[in-house]
Amino acid sequence: MNSACENPLLKVEGLTKWYGRRLGCRDVGFDLYEGEVMAVVGESGSGKTTLLQLLSGQMEPSGGCVLYRLRGGSEADVWRMSEPMRRFLFRTDWGYVHQDAQLGLRMGISAGGNVGERLMAVGWRNYGAIRQSAVDWLARVEIDRDRIDDPPRTYSGGMRQRLQIARNLVTAPRLIFMDEPTGGLDVSVQARLLDLLRRLVADLNLAAILVTHDLAVARLLSNRIMVMKAGEVVETGLTDQVLDDPREPYSQLLVSSILPA
Amino acid sequence: MQPLELSGVAKTFTMHLQGGLRLPVLRDLGFSAAAGECVALTGPSGAGKSSVLKLIFGNYRCDEGSIMVRDGDTAVDVARASPRQILSLRRRKLGYVTQFLRAVPRVGALDVVADALIDAPRAAARERAATMLARFNVPERLWGLPPATFSGGEQQRINLARGFAPETPVLLLDEPTASLDAANRDAVVELVRERKEQGTAIVAIVHDDLVREAIADTSIDVTRFAAAA
Numbered sequence: 001m002n003s004a005c006e007n008p009l010l011k012v013e014g015l016t017k018w019y020g021r022r023l024g025c026r027d028v029g030f031d032l033y034e035g036e037v038m039a040v041v042g043e044s045g046s047g048k049t050t051l052l053q054l055l056s057g058q059m060e061p062s063g064g065c066v067l068y069r070l071r072g073g074s075e076a077d078v079w080r081m082s083e084p085m086r087r088f089l090f091r092t093d094w095g096y097v098h099q100d101a102q103l104g105l106r107m108g109i110s111a112g113g114n115v116g117e118r119l120m121a122v123g124w125r126n127y128g129a130i131r132q133s134a135v136d137w138l139a140r141v142e143i144d145r146d147r148i149d150d151p152p153r154t155y156s157g158g159m160r161q162r163l164q165i166a167r168n169l170v171t172a173p174r175l176i177f178m179d180e181p182t183g184g185l186d187v188s189v190q191a192r193l194l195d196l197l198r199r200l201v202a203d204l205n206l207a208a209i210l211v212t213h214d215l216a217v218a219r220l221l222s223n224r225i226m227v228m229k230a231g232e233v234v235e236t237g238l239t240d241q242v243l244d245d246p247r248e249p250y251s252q253l254l255v256s257s258i259l260p261a
Numbered sequence: 262m263q264p265l266e267l268s269g270v271a272k273t274f275t276m277h278l279q280g281g282l283r284l285p286v287l288r289d290l291g292f293s294a295a296a297g298e299c300v301a302l303t304g305p306s307g308a309g310k311s312s313v314l315k316l317i318f319g320n321y322r323c324d325e326g327s328i329m330v331r332d333g334d335t336a337v338d339v340a341r342a343s344p345r346q347i348l349s350l351r352r353r354k355l356g357y358v359t360q361f362l363r364a365v366p367r368v369g370a371l372d373v374v375a376d377a378l379i380d381a382p383r384a385a386a387r388e389r390a391a392t393m394l395a396r397f398n399v400p401e402r403l404w405g406l407p408p409a410t411f412s413g414g415e416q417q418r419i420n421l422a423r424g425f426a427p428e429t430p431v432l433l434l435d436e437p438t439a440s441l442d443a444a445n446r447d448a449v450v451e452l453v454r455e456r457k458e459q460g461t462a463i464v465a466i467v468h469d470d471l472v473r474e475a476i477a478d479t480s481i482d483v484t485r486f487a488a489a490a
Contacts, residue, residue: 033345191366198365202379220365224344238319238344245321249277256278 095168358424
């Protein structure tokens with residue numbers, strides 16, 4: 001939002017994915033700036049998760065491009081850079097929060113190890129500093145210090161999700177991808193996680209792409225929204241605008257299908 | 262130019278789930294608000310008064326016309342601006358006070374108010390939040406608690422504190438005094454007067470005749486711009 005970052009962090013054009021003859025998503029394009037949280041909403045099978053995997057360099061698109069502004073200021077096409085470079089970004093500058101924490105964590109090693117591993121991947125070697133950083137991050141995500149040596153296997157669902165967030169944020173990423181981060185959690189656990197995410201995203205001025213089918217989550221966490229159906233973008237705009245004045249038939253159906261809390 | 266200028270604004274809702282039913286609300290709406298001026302929107306319930314405020318805030322999409330909000334030496338047309346431009350405008354130029362608080366789980370009342378001051382240092386934001394909560398007579402023992410379980414009146418006052426906290430040059434008020442007691446109604450009137458002296462351009466919907474007379478400089482009857490079905 002400042003004049004210092006007039007160029008988008010992420011520039012997406014014509015992004016398309018075919019699984020053989022079946023469409024994953026077609027012709028998706030948008031710009032994302034630092035501090036912006038964009039929600040991608042739509043029913044199961046609408047292409048939300050496909051899109052997230054294309055954007056985060058995990059699955060190669062059939063067409064289109066994803067341009068990312070590197071820390072030096074130059075722009076790089078995520079799908080034209082080398083594989084090691086893409087992995088390096090994924091380990092450092094980006095975060096990816098999975099709905100299923102087991103996919104984002106190593107279940108057999110300690111919580112502190114889970115957080116420390118990301119730091120070691122970017123070259124941290126001092127055990128004391130790694131441990132201290134892990135302690136700090138576990139505190140930020142409200143995990144008791146005396147659980148640092150326990151593996152996430154022994155954690156509850158909400159704790160695992162918070163640990164996954166700590167593991168992602170410890171390297172101070174600039175862009176974070178979230179796939180249904182509150183899915184499958186109890187409502188009280190969800191509220192705590194949402195509050196935590198909301199604060200962290202604001203404090204760190206992160207750019208984030210949040211896939212969710214929960215419009216209340218989208219309203220709370222995002223400032224922009226993209227509605228998808230059958231692999232295509234139906235409508236985009238400010239989150240409150242699309243939710244309060246949806247224009248397209250499918251968006252109107254989505255908004256009118258939720259029960260008011 | 263004025264801080265806020267609308268011209269030729271039209272809005273129609275199309276209800277696709279009701280077979281594409283079209284509900285025209287406004288057509289050819291135009292007015293402006295000068296610095297230090299309070300424009301009151303009048304008309305019966307359903308005339309589209311709240312829709313006008315939502316269009317200005319960018320919460321509703323504008324079908325036709327322009328909604329110019331002054332930003333330094335230039336102006337941004339909310340009807341055509343990108344989401345990013347509207348968000349930036351809301352942070353710096355455009356305030357909006359409604360009756361209803363959208364409570365966020367686990368966030369205490371003081372932080373709910375301070376969060377409206379995104380660009381201020383946290384300590385200063387919390388200090389201003391405390392001043393605003395005190396002006397709306399919210400007891401200090403409630404400041405640390407999340408408002409979700411507060412009474413309707415308490416939530417409304419916290420929302421007023423939040424809405425009045427940022428000192429934006431354009432301020433939209435949707436029924437700020439509805440169901441308030443006399444002391445808090447006076448607090449609203451006093452705050453509006455202060456903001457007018459500071460040069461804020463205000464557009465207000467106020468049903469209470471006494472309050473409207475106390476704050477409004479101009480009245481606009483929205484039914485004049487009602488779109489015929």
